[in-house]
Amino acid sequence: MFKDNLKTLRKFNNLSQKDLALKLNVSFKTISHWEQGYSEPSLSQLIKLKEILHASYDELLE
Numbered sequence: 021m022f023k024d025n026l027k028t029l030r031k032f033n034n035l036s037q038k039d040l041a042l043k044l045n046v047s048f049k050t051i052s053h054w055e056q057g058y059s060e061p062s063l064s065q066l067i068k069l070k071e072i073l074h075a076s077y078d079e080l081l082e
Contacts, residue, residue, distance in 0.1 A: 023057040025080050029073040030055075043072050 030040055030051075037051040044051075044065060053059045061069060070077060 021057070022060060022081055023055050025075075025082065026051075026069070026073075027055045029075050029079065033073055035072075040072065044068055 030037070035043075036048075037055070038048045041048040041051045046065070050059070054061060066077075066080065069075070070080060073080070
């Protein structure tokens with residue numbers, strides 16, 4: 021699931037929720053909501069996530 025993959029990839033890249041939020045220009049609560057499954061990123065945010073986390077779309081979305 022996206023929420024689990026995001027958390028795993030974020031931690032693998034040694035990023036806190038706050039660090040990732042700063043790179044995406046969103047609040048850390050947004051990252052928290054994504055990781056808890058309350059909401060999901062937009063397509064443009066997903067593209068940025070892929071780049072920041074050095075991940076493929078499959079790794080993020082499977």
